[in-house]
Amino acid sequence: HARAEGVKVATSELIMFLDPDDELELNACEIAYNNFDNNCNVLRFKYSLIGFDDNFKLTHPKDYEDFKKRVKKLEYFDFLMWDMIIKKDLYLKCLEFVYKYNLTQVNIAEDIAFNFLIINFSNDYKQIDSKLYKYYQNTSSMTNQKSQDRYKIFIETKNKILDFFNNIYKQQPNITKKEIYYSFYFAICLSIIHDKKELNKNYNIGIKKIFNKFNLSIKKKKINLYKKIRRYMIMLL
Structure with a gap:
């Protein structure tokens, strides 16, 4: 709900998200903006996992082609909203479907629903190797x-x-x-x-x-x- 309300009042064409218990690299917005391709609706970047043991891994696709291969094998689905820069119009388009199909009361795993729509609407995304996001383990979070x-x-x-x-x-x-x-x-x-x-x-x-x-x-x-x-x-x- 916080993301949605923030996007509604945002004045930029492009959106990035930051959870309150995480951090962005100081030049994250600059790097993401300079690498954004207007032919795509989404740019994904990499991240650092902080406070997790070595057994915890998020094995994301190398690129969109790798994503398509893994999806066809039922091996993968996108579920993060903080590893991307996205066009505001695309997010609002996804939000319309959330309202239309009455998913507004969901506050756990809502990022999965959004990614489902984003991938279906986008047909593609660009990915860069830069680690721009610091994802901290939070044992007191709602999900944990x-x-x-x-x-x-x-x-x-x-x-x-x-x-x-x-x-x-x-x-x-x-x-x-x-x-x-x-x-x-x-x-x-x-x-x-x-x-x-x-x-x-x-x-x-x-x-x-x-x-x-x-x-x-x-x-x-x-x-x-x-x-x-x-x-x-x-x-x-």
């Missing part, structure tokens, strides 16, 4: 609150985003690319499965111990099922 109530909100919110994807895909076939839809949808489904697993992790621990072997067997079957679903979705593409 891992209580049972929070996981319930995560699941509910992500289901709303799935509905949003479905509505756009069905009602706006002229703007929605099938491979983008499948890749984003598949990623959110996996995320919901993870949240449900975390939600139930500490629930009825005694009963879970009894059914550990049973759960392991079910888990293996689920993994095999997801592999089959993924292969089928790739065939559809």
Whole structure:
């Protein structure tokens, strides 16, 4: 909501975002502006991860061609709003669809919904190697609150985003690319499965111990099922 209200009153043709717990390099705006190509709607740049251990990685595509290859394999979806400079008009166009399909109450993973629209509208983006953004780990942020109530909100919110994807895909076939839809949808489904697993992790621990072997067997079957679903979705593409 803060991003949307900021963009509405911004007077520049181009927009960059900065979360309050992060930093930009001092010359970030200058570098981004000088590299922006008016033939594209979006310029993406790289970033530094600060405060994370070595196991945490964000493996983004090298360029748009790499993005398209990974999307067709259902291996990737864009989800960051702070690694880009974007035309204000494009953001406002995406915002119209957020309002139209009633996604305004979503305040977790809303950047995924925006990226879904941005990629579908843009058809391309430019990417530079400069690290312009400093992304700090924030253990007290909304996303990192891992209580049972929070996981319930995560699941509910992500289901709303799935509905949003479905509505756009069905009602706006002229703007929605099938491979983008499948890749984003598949990623959110996996995320919901993870949240449900975390939600139930500490629930009825005694009963879970009894059914550990049973759960392991079910888990293996689920993994095999997801592999089959993924292969089928790739065939559809």
